[in-house]
Amino acid sequence: MAKVAPHSLIPTITNQTLIAWIGLYCLAVVMGYGRFLFTATLPDIMSELSLSTTIAGWLASINYMGYFIGSLIAMFVPHRLTWRALMLGTLLSIVTTLLLFIPNMPLSLWYIIRLLAGIASGIGMILGSSYVIQNFSINKRSLLSTVHYAGIGVGISASAILTWWLLSLDLHFDSIWLVAGLSSLPLLLLLYAIRPNSEISAADKAKKQPSIKQTYVNFKHSLYEALIGQTKAISLLSLSYVLAGFGYITSATFLPVMAVQQLPTQTHAGLLIWLVVGVFAMLSNPLWGALAKRIGEIKTLMGLTLLQALGMFVPLWFEGAVGLYVNAAILGATFVGIVSMTLNIIKNMNPAYSNLLIGLATLAYAVGQFLGPLVTVALAGAKDNFDAGLLVAGVGLILSLILIVLFKRQLLVRSG
Known part of the structure; x- marks a missing residue:
């Protein structure tokens, strides 16, 4: 069911099945588009920009380096900030997808955008899965997790179909990335609809945040344990x-x-x-x-x-x-x-x-x-x-x- 939260025009979604489908959509965007649309459009990108295989390989690897960084960032996000970090990561993923519509960008900007897209993918994959799956009851977790993770395959399929369709209309990779980004925008509203039920408590707000050094010490202790x-x-x-x-x-x-x-x-x-x-x-x-x-x-x-x-x-x-x-x-x-x-x-x-x-x-x-x-x-x-x-x-x-x-x-x- 859905209920309207006070002072909000966007309903709060609490139905577990709907949340699983939103999780599917999230992975389709941050993984299917943020990472794998590059694979679908790569032949056209190489042709239109006259890129060598070596440069294409580096563009792919820089995205995976970003995924590494995003995964590292996600590990340090406090549990109470999971949803907010997920929203920011998803927004970054959509923005970096839309940016590849800009014509005649220098190669250096391509590297930066693909790095940021990888960071967004790492954050979205880990925090999206963590946040979505925690909303499932124990008896439904196995089935609904399968729905959620199907988003990777859905995103890959969507990237292939979208690319096929727009290339057949004599459009090129820039238009493909624009349509992908625009079709991802509703996800932000849906993620907002599954926001935590309550805001951060006054007690949590009053807590002194640990220093970078203390965060590192805490991480080392957790890793040891x-x-x-x-x-x-x-x-x-x-x-x-x-x-x-x-x-x-x-x-x-x-x-x-x-x-x-x-x-x-x-x-x-x-x-x-x-x-x-x-x-x-x-x-x-x-x-x-x-x-x-x-x-x-x-x-x-x-x-x-x-x-x-x-x-x-x-x-x-x-x-x-x-x-x-x-x-x-x-x-x-x-x-x-x-x-x-x-x-x-x-x-x-x-x-x-x-x-x-x-x-x-x-x-x-x-x-x-x-x-x-x-x-x-x-x-x-x-x-x-x-x-x-x-x-x-x-x-x-x-x-x-x-x-x-x-x-x-x-x-x-x-x-x-």
């Missing part, structure tokens, strides 16, 4: 997550570019392939959740990591459409599942510090994502051949799988 007795296990899982971020990002950044290279006779082949990624990301996550209930999250994570590794090798075994479409389907079907399984596993290792552990894991993933495009473009060479990048990505995912196996053994040793 979160890791105590399980440092090795958490380190293994975090390192595997670095490699997971490194492994998937080659396809997640350059798949449409590869399609344009290998399928020149198919109109908008890159966008159709990117749409496949989004559709499989939307539909697969509930399946992995059901599988995890049967065989456990760690075994499910191992299976997903192996499947994603095989997906990176498929374009090397089968050139052309078959390899690319299979890679797209496997990428979409696995990467959201890997994220959700890893975050669930690590937060359950010490529930009292779940936000801190999720933040650490997200930082690890961001490191892998930052390094991935740089390694890929370095290996691509002057001919822009992505085969070596896919090979290294697949090997990285196999190493990630080995670390997950070692992580599982470490848990058995601790429990035994």
Whole structure:
């Protein structure tokens, strides 16, 4: 139901299902547009601006560096300020999307905008998930969380459809980013509608805020408490997550570019392939959740990591459409599942510090994502051949799988 708050023209939404759909919309904006619309529009951006693959790779990596920074910021946001920080992060995401409509921007501004967009994505992903999921009751949390996280796949699909539609009208990336930004504006009203029920209390306002030094001391203490007795296990899982971020990002950044290279006779082949990624990301996550209930999250994570590794090798075994479409389907079907399984596993290792552990894991993933495009473009060479990048990505995912196996053994040793 919805009720009107005093002195407010915007109703307060308390219905859990509606909140889950607002969370879906939030992830579609801050992740689907803020991060992955770049992938959908990259071939047109490179063509219109005459960008090299190296510059495209750096633009991708600078966004992932921003994601790292945003994740770090989110870890230090006090719980009582979660919603306000989420609003600011979402606003920043929408503004940076709209800014790419400005014509003839120097490349330096592109780097700054993509860095800020990454920061907004990191804040929106962590704080959006934290704030939205805390509104779910225990008995509905599993189902409604699936709806919320489907927003990543919805955003990817929307980025492909939007790009396809506007390119078919002979418009280019600037118009695409403008429409994406405008279609994101209603999210601000919806997030305002799920604001906390009460304002910050006078007692909270009167509290003296800790200094930067004290904040750092508090963080060190919390980190020690979160890791105590399980440092090795958490380190293994975090390192595997670095490699997971490194492994998937080659396809997640350059798949449409590869399609344009290998399928020149198919109109908008890159966008159709990117749409496949989004559709499989939307539909697969509930399946992995059901599988995890049967065989456990760690075994499910191992299976997903192996499947994603095989997906990176498929374009090397089968050139052309078959390899690319299979890679797209496997990428979409696995990467959201890997994220959700890893975050669930690590937060359950010490529930009292779940936000801190999720933040650490997200930082690890961001490191892998930052390094991935740089390694890929370095290996691509002057001919822009992505085969070596896919090979290294697949090997990285196999190493990630080995670390997950070692992580599982470490848990058995601790429990035994």
